[in-house]
Amino acid sequence: MPELPEVEVVRRGLERWVTGRQVRSAQVRHPRAVRRHLAGSADFEAALPGRTVVAAHRRGKYLWLALDNGDAVLAHLGMSGQLLIRPAAEADEPHLRVTIDFADEGPQLRFVDQRTFGGMSYERGGAELPAPIAHIARDPIDPAFDEAAFGAALRRRRTEVKRALLDQSLISGVGNIYADEALWRARVHWATPTARLTAARVSSLLGAIREVMGDALAAGGTSFDSLYVNVNGESGYFSRSLAVYGRRDQPCPRCGRPIVREPFMNRSSFRCPRCQPRPRGA
Secondary structure, eight states, X not given: XXXXXXXXXXXXXHHHHTTTOBEEEEEESOGGGGTTSTTOHHHHXXXXXXOBEEEEEEETTEEEEEETTSOEEEEEOTTTEEEEEXXXXXXXXXXXXXXXXXXXXXXXXXXXXSSXXXXXXXXXXXXXXXXXXXXXXXXXXXXXXXXXXXXXXXXXXXXXXXXHHXXXXXXXXXXXXXXXXXXXXXXXXXXXXXXXXXXXXXXXXXXXXXXXXXXXXXXXXXXXXXXXXXXXXXXXXXXXXXXXXXXXXXXXXXXXXXXXXEEETTEEEEXXXXXXXXXXXX
């Protein structure tokens, strides 16, 4: 699933190509793509014409287009969703779900989703922050992120540090890939109890998270297959810079010890056994 850097890359593309444009029409090609819009496909299509996009925002892994009437179009990419800018005359993608055309007759916005886990909805009054995502915490690259409050809340969780990092109500946008990468940079084992983390270690971990996300953004995100692309259909290249994620048995870039893969919450966690030793009692 796309994580914060990938979603931020898409947001920046939407900000460039869609902001300031007035919607002429919207068409839902598959009702599942707007299943979170409880009023249905016809209502989604009717709400958009005449509205102008004034901004493109993100909270964690969610995107929304703020409209001139105070409403918003909320989107989540799911496992395979893509928001693409394409000429209207260009052939439809095989899994095209929603199209939005603009009054300037320029490129249209397309939502493509092979696995249909993602979706879009029209949120009335949601321009500042759509109600369905109000519970999601700010992310560590948000200027309003409160580091002290996060550190205190983290130590109160009484859980493993990686589980806490994946809790979107505590800190948003961090997924499996960047949690592993940040923990390696901070030399922290994923099973370290949060109660054992000092304020200094929390600060170091946050610095590592911001650093790895900044590096990923600069590389256009992480693409492991053709499903994650930016709005122009281009892949990201941060996968070439990963230190531990997906690199089982390959040498640690820091010490040379082979990276190990361990089961974690029905998925995998990767670490260096020398740089990130298992804490006692974990």
